[in-house]
Amino acid sequence: MDRRRFLAGAAAAGVAGLAGCGTASGTVRPPRTPDDRLDEGGWERTRADTEEVLSRTVGGVDVTATAVTRVYDDAALRAAVSERTLGAIDAPLSNVFASRIAFSPNLADIPLESAREELADRAGEVARGQFESQLSSAGLTDVSGSDAGTLTVETGEDASLTEYSAAFEFDALSFDVRGETVTIEEGSVAVEGLLASWIHDGGLLIAGGAYPAENFARTVDRDLSEAITVTVDVDLGLTPDAYREEVRGIVRRVE
Structure with missing residues (x-):
C-alpha cells in the first residue's frame, strides 16, 4: 500500500466491498441512489x-442472497x-456506497418471521464484517464500531445504524515549493464512517460511507x-x- 496516498484517499478506500463467493446469476435491481444530490x-x-x-438453509428452505453495490467518490x-496542494495530493477523500441484497426466495415469501x-x-x-475488514486493509488502525441506534430513512423504515472511528498513521510527505523540498513529518489523520441497514421490499438495503474526521493543517519552516x-x-x-x-x-435517500 502507498501510505502517502492514503493520507488523501484511505478515508474512502474500499469501504463498500461486500466480498462474496462469486458472481451471482440472474438479475437483481440495483439500489436507487439520489442522483440529483x-x-x-x-x-x-x-x-x-x-x-x-x-x-444457507433456513427452516428447511435453501436461500441465497445477492448484493448489487454502487460506490461513489467525492470528485x-x-x-x-x-x-490546494499543487497536485501533491490527488486521490479520493470521501466516498459513499449503497447495496441492495436480494434474497431468493424473497424474504417476504419465507413463512417464519x-x-x-x-x-x-x-x-x-x-x-459489517466486510466494512470493518476493508477499513483495516486500507491501512486504518484503531477501527472501532459502536451501535448508534437507528436512522430514519426515506423509504419509511428505521435503519440500524453503526458508527465507526479510526485513525491512519501516515509516513512523511514531501512537496516541491519553488524548487525547494518541504517535508511534512509523519502523523495521523482521524477518520469516521457509518453503516446503515434496513429491510425493504422483501430485501435488505445497506448504505454507508467514510470521510475525514478532522482538517489537515501543518506549518513547516524551511531554512x-x-x-x-x-x-x-x-x-x-x-x-x-x-x-x-x-x-x-x-444514505437516508437510498432505496
Missing part, C-alpha cells in the same frame, strides 16, 4: 458490483484538495540559508461536519 455535490460513480454474499473534494429476521441479521453481519527561513502553511481546508451531513443525507 450526488450530481450537485460533485460525486462520481467509481464501482458497480454484483456478488453472491450468502447461501469535487478531490479536485479542490489537489488544487424468525427465519426472515435471521437471514436479514446474517446478511447485515456480513456487511534556505543562515539568514533566510521560509514558513509554509499547509491547510487542506477540510470540513468534517459538512462531510458527515452529506454522507448521512445520501
Whole structure:
C-alpha cells in the first residue's frame, strides 16, 4: 500500500466491498441512489458490483442472497484538495456506497418471521464484517464500531445504524515549493464512517460511507540559508461536519 496516498484517499478506500463467493446469476435491481444530490455535490460513480454474499438453509428452505453495490467518490473534494496542494495530493477523500441484497426466495415469501429476521441479521453481519475488514486493509488502525441506534430513512423504515472511528498513521510527505523540498513529518489523520441497514421490499438495503474526521493543517519552516527561513502553511481546508451531513443525507435517500 502507498501510505502517502492514503493520507488523501484511505478515508474512502474500499469501504463498500461486500466480498462474496462469486458472481451471482440472474438479475437483481440495483439500489436507487439520489442522483440529483450526488450530481450537485460533485460525486462520481467509481464501482458497480454484483456478488453472491450468502447461501444457507433456513427452516428447511435453501436461500441465497445477492448484493448489487454502487460506490461513489467525492470528485469535487478531490479536485479542490489537489488544487490546494499543487497536485501533491490527488486521490479520493470521501466516498459513499449503497447495496441492495436480494434474497431468493424473497424474504417476504419465507413463512417464519424468525427465519426472515435471521437471514436479514446474517446478511447485515456480513456487511459489517466486510466494512470493518476493508477499513483495516486500507491501512486504518484503531477501527472501532459502536451501535448508534437507528436512522430514519426515506423509504419509511428505521435503519440500524453503526458508527465507526479510526485513525491512519501516515509516513512523511514531501512537496516541491519553488524548487525547494518541504517535508511534512509523519502523523495521523482521524477518520469516521457509518453503516446503515434496513429491510425493504422483501430485501435488505445497506448504505454507508467514510470521510475525514478532522482538517489537515501543518506549518513547516524551511531554512534556505543562515539568514533566510521560509514558513509554509499547509491547510487542506477540510470540513468534517459538512462531510458527515452529506454522507448521512445520501444514505437516508437510498432505496
